[in-house]
Every structure is written in C-alpha cells, then in structure tokens.
Amino acid sequence: MSLFKRTPKPTANVTYISSAGEQREIAVPIGSSVMEGAVNNGVSGIVAECGGACMCATCHVYVDESWLDKLQPIAEDEEEMLNNTFCKRQPNSRLGCQVHLTEELDGLVVTTPEAQQ
Amino acid sequence: MPAGVVIAGAGQGGFQVAASLRSEGYDSAITLIGEEPGLPYQRPPLSKAFMAGKQEIEAARLRPEAFYRDQRIDLLMGERAVHIDHANRRVELASGGHVPYSHLVLATGARNRLLPLEREVCYLRTREEAIGLRERLEGAREILIIGGGFIGLEIAAVARSLGKRVLVVEAQGRLMARVVAPVLSEFYRDLHLSQGVEFVFGTAEREIAEYRADLVVAGIGVLPNVELAESCGLAVADGIVVDEYLRTANPDIYAIGDCASHPNRYAGGRTRIESVQNAVDQARSVAAGIVGRPHPYDAVPWFWTDQFHIKLQMVGLSQGCDRSVARGNPESEKFSVFYFRQNRLIAIDSINRPADHMVGRKLLAAGTRLTPEQARDLDLDLRELV
Numbered sequence: 001m002s003l004f005k006r007t008p009k010p011t012a013n014v015t016y017i018s019s020a021g022e023q024r025e026i027a028v029p030i031g032s033s034v035m036e037g038a039v040n041n042g043v044s045g046i047v048a049e050c051g052g053a054c055m056c057a058t059c060h061v062y063v064d065e066s067w068l069d070k071l072q073p074i075a076e077d078e079e080e081m082l083n084n085t086f087c088k089r090q091p092n093s094r095l096g097c098q099v100h101l102t103e104e105l106d107g108l109v110v111t112t113p114e115a116q117q
Numbered sequence: 118m119p120a121g122v123v124i125a126g127a128g129q130g131g132f133q134v135a136a137s138l139r140s141e142g143y144d145s146a147i148t149l150i151g152e153e154p155g156l157p158y159q160r161p162p163l164s165k166a167f168m169a170g171k172q173e174i175e176a177a178r179l180r181p182e183a184f185y186r187d188q189r190i191d192l193l194m195g196e197r198a199v200h201i202d203h204a205n206r207r208v209e210l211a212s213g214g215h216v217p218y219s220h221l222v223l224a225t226g227a228r229n230r231l232l233p234l235e236r237e238v239c240y241l242r243t244r245e246e247a248i249g250l251r252e253r254l255e256g257a258r259e260i261l262i263i264g265g266g267f268i269g270l271e272i273a274a275v276a277r278s279l280g281k282r283v284l285v286v287e288a289q290g291r292l293m294a295r296v297v298a299p300v301l302s303e304f305y306r307d308l309h310l311s312q313g314v315e316f317v318f319g320t321a322e323r324e325i326a327e328y329r330a331d332l333v334v335a336g337i338g339v340l341p342n343v344e345l346a347e348s349c350g351l352a353v354a355d356g357i358v359v360d361e362y363l364r365t366a367n368p369d370i371y372a373i374g375d376c377a378s379h380p381n382r383y384a385g386g387r388t389r390i391e392s393v394q395n396a397v398d399q400a401r402s403v404a405a406g407i408v409g410r411p412h413p414y415d416a417v418p419w420f421w422t423d424q425f426h427i428k429l430q431m432v433g434l435s436q437g438c439d440r441s442v443a444r445g446n447p448e449s450e451k452f453s454v455f456y457f458r459q460n461r462l463i464a465i466d467s468i469n470r471p472a473d474h475m476v477g478r479k480l481l482a483a484g485t486r487l488t489p490e491q492a493r494d495l496d497l498d499l500r501e502l503v
Contacts, residue, residue: 080471
C-alpha cells in the first residue's frame, strides 16, 4: 500500500493569477489551503518555505475583493507576518497557508505578488 | 549534453536542489536518490501536526508525483548511493547500478543518535518512524521522553494534549540548553508544567532504565551522515567540509544541509546547522552555482518550534552570547529575547511575536547596530531601524 494513497475529496475551484496576468484554475480539495493548491499543482509565485506553519510569509497572495468577507478572519500571527511580506501588504493580502478551502470558497480568485522573497 | 546532476539524499535540501535547478533553467538530467521509500517529504510536521493527529501523512509530502514527471526529475527512492567513483564521475548504487554525474550534491542528512539502553526505545526522524510512533502513542498511557530538546518537547506537548502521562528526563539542568537563553528554558518548563508534563533534570543515562513507562521516546540529537563522503576521501570534520559555495575539495561535488560543515558568518566560523532554512537556502546556492551564477551561502539562520499553543521563532545563532535581554513580559506569553555578543546583536528568539522575528531577519542580515536598551524599549518600532 502506498503511503500516499489518494482518497478523492470534494474540491473548490481556485483561480491563481500571476503578477504578469497568467491565469490557472485549479480544483483544490476542500480543507486544503490556497498555498497547498498552488504548490501541489506547480503554480509558481508561491514559495511556502516553511510548509504551512505561518513561519515564513512566502505564500503571500492578494485575494479578489469580492471574496474577502467569505474568508476566515486573520489570526494574530498571520496579522504580524503579513506586515513583513516581501511585496507590500494590501488590504486584500493574506497568507495562502492560512486560507483553507470550503465549499463557500468555490470560485475563489487570488493574485500572486511579483516576488515572495 | 553533460551527464547531469545527481543528488544523494531526497530530504528537504536534496529536493530543493532539484526544484531550484529546473527553475534556474537547468536542462540536463537530474537524479534524486532517496533511501526512504515514497515521495520526498518535509520532516517538521511529523513531530507537530501529524503526531497530534491534525494532519494526515500525505500533507507532509513536498510535491505530488506529477511534479517530478513534469520537471524531468528522476526519482530513485528506496535506493542508496554507496560509492563515488571520482575517476569515472559516477555514483554506484546499493542495488548494483550506477548513475553518471557532471555535478554531485551530497544531501545525506543526519541520523538519530541512539541510546545504548536495554529497553525498547522509539525515535523520530523518518516518515515511517512517525507513523509507528503515532500508533504507539495512541495505545500508551505513560510516556517517558528522553531529551528536553525540540523533538522531545514537541512530542511531550502532543502526548500530553492527547491526555497521556508524560515524563521528560533531561541530562542538562534546563530545557533546550544548547540553543536558548535560560529565561526561555524556564518559560518552556513552566509552560509544560502548567499542562501537566513532569520533568527530571540532570539525569544520567544509566538512571533512565529505572523509570516506568509503556512507551519510551528519545530525542537526543543527531549525527551527520558523512560516511559516503568519507569513504571517498572527502574531508570530514563534524560534517562534510565545504567552502562558502558549498563545494568540497572536489569542485564538482557539493554538500548541503544537516551533513555539511560550512563557513557561516553568523556562527563566526565553521558550523553545521540542522534546519529547513539551512537546507533550502544552501540548495538554492548550489543550484545557482551549477548553472553558472554562483553566489556564496550567506543566509540568516532561522528555526521554529510549536509546543502547545506557543510558537517559538528563532533567528540568528545565539551560541556564544554574553548578554541577553527580554523585549516584552514573559508572563504575557508574548516576548522576545535578544542575544548580544560584544554588544552586537547575534540572535532573537520570539514567543508569539512574529513581527520581532521578521524584522530580526532583516536586522541580522544587514548587521544593523542595536543596543540592548533599544531592544528592550517597546515604544521603539524596530522596523524603523531596518
């Protein structure tokens, strides 16, 4: 048996737009993060050096404004890390590792910054 | 076409060399050799989210299988490099074959130091060990943890959160003594005590057999895997000896990560660092060097540990400090310790103050002057100094 046996999970579609404007729509399993969806599908523009521990601020994304009120609120540690991202924080900035997909977030649109570090 | 890059070791560092080579535009073959079966994975979650049952093992995987196919990275998993044939520039494999290289990267990592005890002891480093330990943990009631370092304390926190009785025995007089200031050792002792973890300090190894437990776990440090390098005549001194470009005396052979003894300005000399940051940043330096854009490894070291609800973020190397001051009050569970050597800032450890940690990375990288008085002054916004 493989250690990585896959069980199909319901997904939410996420559109990742690069700073250059390239778009990719990816079906990300519910419960995984915006960061994992990117990393597992080769979306460049997200580094995620710490693997999702809210430690490195290299999975910075700008969330399309229309989705902001549907996201889980920003926790204290994410708040402080967001003030230290490589590209400037905007009102719609989030760390991709802290945004977990729910059914409600199906269709989410995020833009990656020019650089993460 | 050159023979390509062979990477011995498929941990965080080995994986990153392969990934960075492709993002740097490297076009020849890349072979990643890993001793453990299964796809390359990250170790930090094993003792944290995975052990706590908050994450499945597949979440630790670095990339899905398709990534390696798309990036033309040949994975030889469950395989081991046993010999380097310098003359013919090829690596011989345990299974009998060989792989030619134009560049070879040794990312062989480290292994757990073992205790010579006459009772069954569990260790945690590999995915397989983590899966086994998590199962054992579920069935156990009383857990003895040998070693009050990061691994031991992370496991203690998880076990206690699962309602187990937990005793930690530590040979030194305080927790995480090798890396943090006494004020932090005390903070962590109090944190664990408040959660019901028990401690015995100053325990000799021979006394350990006397403690009752239905599960014994040891986290007492690691030994670098240097045997492959050593057997081929490369210099070894607590790690494979490399220069600031991570090259061994043979310029086509590099060593990175836990197994590499490298010059490090933050250590003020040669050191060997066991961390994700070190492995990843050294991997990037090596990839850049291989594609002809060499830059010396000079990244600020950083580390983290999660225990109970507390996150400790460390930046710089605090060994050799002659003064440390706290910014914020430890009782608030929100403070940082700033370490100085000869009046120069050398490291910052932050408890629930990620902003101090992030600004600290910049201060340390730039060598910014900061006085202990400034460090202590909560009215001073450290970002103004960057």
